[in-house]
Amino acid sequence: MRGLPTPPFAKHPPTDDNARVSATILFAGGGSGGHLYPGVSVAEVLTRMMPGLRPLFLCTKREIDSTILKSTPFEFIQQPIVPPRKSVGGLINFWRGWRSTQDLVRSIIKERAPAAVLGLGGYAAGVTVKLAGKAKIPAAILNPDVIPGKANQFLFNSVQKVCCQFEATAKFVSEQHQSKLIVTGCPIRSDIASRPNRTKASMELGLDPSLHTLVVTGASQGAVTVNQAILETLTRIHASGRSLQGWQVLHLAGKDNADEVKAEYRELEMPAVVLDFTPAMSDVWAVADLAVARAGASTCAELAVCGVPSVLMPYPFHKDQHQLANAKVLADAGASVVVSDERDRKKSGDALTPIIEGLLYDVPQRKAMSDAAFTLAKPDAAERVANVLREMMAGQ
Numbered sequence: 001m002r003g004l005p006t007p008p009f010a011k012h013p014p015t016d017d018n019a020r021v022s023a024t025i026l027f028a029g030g031g032s033g034g035h036l037y038p039g040v041s042v043a044e045v046l047t048r049m050m051p052g053l054r055p056l057f058l059c060t061k062r063e064i065d066s067t068i069l070k071s072t073p074f075e076f077i078q079q080p081i082v083p084p085r086k087s088v089g090g091l092i093n094f095w096r097g098w099r100s101t102q103d104l105v106r107s108i109i110k111e112r113a114p115a116a117v118l119g120l121g122g123y124a125a126g127v128t129v130k131l132a133g134k135a136k137i138p139a140a141i142l143n144p145d146v147i148p149g150k151a152n153q154f155l156f157n158s159v160q161k162v163c164c165q166f167e168a169t170a171k172f173v174s175e176q177h178q179s180k181l182i183v184t185g186c187p188i189r190s191d192i193a194s195r196p197n198r199t200k201a202s203m204e205l206g207l208d209p210s211l212h213t214l215v216v217t218g219a220s221q222g223a224v225t226v227n228q229a230i231l232e233t234l235t236r237i238h239a240s241g242r243s244l245q246g247w248q249v250l251h252l253a254g255k256d257n258a259d260e261v262k263a264e265y266r267e268l269e270m271p272a273v274v275l276d277f278t279p280a281m282s283d284v285w286a287v288a289d290l291a292v293a294r295a296g297a298s299t300c301a302e303l304a305v306c307g308v309p310s311v312l313m314p315y316p317f318h319k320d321q322h323q324l325a326n327a328k329v330l331a332d333a334g335a336s337v338v339v340s341d342e343r344d345r346k347k348s349g350d351a352l353t354p355i356i357e358g359l360l361y362d363v364p365q366r367k368a369m370s371d372a373a374f375t376l377a378k379p380d381a382a383e384r385v386a387n388v389l390r391e392m393m394a395g396q
Contacts, residue, residue: 022052024112025389027074028128029120030059031083033220034298036068038142039120041187041382042389043074049386056112058105060124064220064277071279079104083123094123101127109135115393118142118385119159122151133158138392142385144186144297146325147172156180160392163385165297165378166329184385185378186301191282193305193379201283206273211248214360215288215308219296220277222254225341225348226313230292231264232349233356238268240357247360248272250284290359290366292352295327295338304376309335309369311355313348316341335373 025046027039036059043055057076059065069076081097084090105128108114117132119125119141132139133155140161143152146168156162156177164170165186173181202209218226230251237244249272253261258276265272278284285291285306293299295314303310312330314323330336337355342348359366378384 022054023050023115023393024054024056026056026058026108026112026114026117026128026132027120028058028117029122029125030057030065031062031122031124032064032296033068034144034296035120035122035124036065037189037298038144038187038382038385039118040068040072040074041189042118042385043072044190045187045382045386046389049390054112056108056114058108058124058128067277068220068279077104077108079124079127081124081127098127102131105131109137116140116389118389119152119155121149126151126154129155129158138389138395140385140388140392142187143169144301145169145322146329147320147322149320149322161388163388165301165381166326168325168329182388184388185381186297187382187385188298188301188305188379189282190382192285192302194282195306196282196286198286201286204280204283205250205275205278205287207250207287208248208271211271212246212289212360213248213250213287214244214356215250215252215284215291215293217252217284217291217293217299218254219294219299222252222257222276223294223313223315224254224257225316225343225345226292226294227251227253227257227261228345229313229339229341229348229352230356231261232345233352234270235264235268236349236353237357237360238270242357244270244360247289250287251275252277252284290356292356295323295330297326300326300330301378301381303330304335304373305379307370307374307377309359309366309373310337311352311359312336312338313341313352314338316343330373330376333372333376335369335376 029035047053055074058079059076061078080100084094117139119129129139139159141159143162144165146166162180163184199209216230251274255276262274288308291308291310295312312327314327327338331338339351
């Protein structure tokens with residue numbers, strides 16, 4: 001299979017007056033950090049490339065969206081759309097939200113006359129990308145997972161380009177849409193790619209810079225089954241008498257679970273910092289010597305760029321198992337070990353404990369995994385996506 005094309009990359013994008021524009025680009029999507037953060041990264045690059053450009057994010061009403069976007073300089077508008085549910089009431093609510101969102105987006109398109117649209121994935125991208133296609137506005141979507149989700153598949157006919165993280169995505173796209181695929185990588189924030197000073201990052205997070213750090217994260221909203229699996233694992237290691245000598249834990253537990261997780265660490269008397277959420281993922285990955293995580297697209301991209309060896313527990317509840325496909329790319333490269341999330345604390349602990357216990361005390365193996373992760377990295381992904389949008393606007 002021929003490799004997918006990659007866009008041109010401007011290492012030092014122009015910032016002179018000739019590049020100054022006065023236009024709006026719509027970024028549609030949200031509901032999680034995995035959808036929003038790549039868009040924020042692209043918006044940051046575009047505003048450096050094209051001074052005067054006005055990014056506008058059309059997001060969801062979930063709290064995580066406003067939490068993330070309020071920390072940026074970008075304008076955002078919450079859409080009334082809600083996720084589809086498999087019930088009569090759920091479908092009715094989805095349809096009402098879709099209709100209301102159509103009215104909102106039509107008025108925004110009429111008022112702002114956007115120069116381009118970037119869909120960030122998920123149900124919250126659908127209305128804007130569809131209407132952009134009908135209005136002949138240049139549109140692209142981010143597809144950072146190996147397997148395109150249903151929302152993105154629904155939008156393939158409405159866009160000119162599909163920006164992918166993985167070459168393997170081509171295997172899951174119909175022949176008629178192959179020409180739209182372009183490998184850009186998954187955009188990550190510039191502060192993550194720059195890898196801040198480890199000691200300073202440790203101090204910012206309340207950690208001991210002299211200790212190794214095990215990072216546990218279930219992404220921006222946390223993951224109950226990952227929390228339970230690692231706590232079961234650490235309990236067993238502690239009971240074995242080896243404890244976590246020379247190690248500490250940084251655990252991003254999710255807003256609804258942080259208090260319970262903190263209580264378990266207190267019982268174990270282990271050095272641990274438990275946070276519900278932090279936007280400072282640059283500091284998190286800077287201190288990470290080993291990570292236990294989900295295998296969302298953004299997480300995989302960040303692990304690769306930062307060279308963090310990882311144990312991945314893909315989200316087990318999606319029918320297409322797209323996180324498992326993401327994790328397999330890292331595992332095949334030697335950067336990660338994949339452990340099935342059994343959705344049962346003891347069963348997951350059975351699988352996870354020997355792997356974690358081995359990696360904690362195997363420095364050469366962690367180094368080999370880190371080196372393998374770097375081979376998958378695309379730290380210029382945001383620039384690549386930005387150039388795709390610029391080319392579409394120039395063509396228009």
